[in-house]
Amino acid sequence: MLKPILLVEDNPNDLELTLIALSKSQLANQVIVVRDGAEALDYLHRRGEYASRPAGNPAVVLLDLKLPKVDGLEVLRSVRTTDGLKSLPVVMLTSSKEEQDLVRSYELGVNAYVVKPVDFTEFVRAIADLGIFWAVLNEPPPGSQRYVRPNK
Numbered sequence: 001m002l003k004p005i006l007l008v009e010d011n012p013n014d015l016e017l018t019l020i021a022l023s024k025s026q027l028a029n030q031v032i033v034v035r036d037g038a039e040a041l042d043y044l045h046r047r048g049e050y051a052s053r054p055a056g057n058p059a060v061v062l063l064d065l066k067l068p069k070v071d072g073l074e075v076l077r078s079v080r081t082t083d084g085l086k087s088l089p090v091v092m093l094t095s096s097k098e099e100q101d102l103v104r105s106y107e108l109g110v111n112a113y114v115v116k117p118v119d120f121t122e123f124v125r126a127i128a129d130l131g132i133f134w135a136v137l138n139e140p141p142p143g144s145q146r147y148v149r150p151n152k
Contacts, residue, residue: 003059004030005131008040008075009093010067014116018062018093021127029059029131037070041078044085057088062130065094065101073104080109091130 005022009015015033022031034040040063042048046055061079065072072092079085091112092105105113114130117123 002029003056004032006040006043006058006061007031007033008035008037008061008063008067008072009033010035010064014064014095017120017123018127021124022131024124025128025131027131032058035068037067037072037075039069040067040075041070044075044079044088045082057085060089060091060130062091062093065092065096065105073101073108076105076108076110093127093130 005027007015007018007022009018019031019033032043034043040061043050043053044057044061046053061075063072063075067075072094076090076092079088079090089111090109091114092101092110093114093116094101095116096102097115102113112130114126117126
């Protein structure tokens with residue numbers, strides 16, 4: 001079974017466009033959607049409503065920067081300081097072109113920082129390329145297989 005893609009996005013329009021773009025890329029990976037940073041952390045740490053989700057990390061986290069409850073930088077900080085999550089690919093997918101956000105994201109260990117294009121066609125292409133790269137082409141570190149073994 002393929003690892004899912006975790007999409008952390010609170011803006012309904014950006015969420016819809018991202019899901020459309022991922023579907024156009026014809027990835028077979030399931031997309032798990034969470035709406036704020038606290039929910040993302042619950043999913044990643046398998047707690048709260050996600051306590052019984054199958055073990056294993058997503059193939060990639062597409063993370064918005066400006067989120068309610070816990071912002072994207074705090075989510076990234078948590079991922080990079082938690083054993084078992086440190087090598088998880090995280091792509092900041094944001095509208096922010098602010099240099100401080102870019103610099104801080106890389107300081108905290110983001111794998112890529114992508115500014116959401118305004119043009120729909122460019123946006124679809126960018127998301128499709130991201131999905132294909134991180135879910136298919138990228139070779140994960142040893143011990144973090146691309147596939148999740150189903151629970152028996």
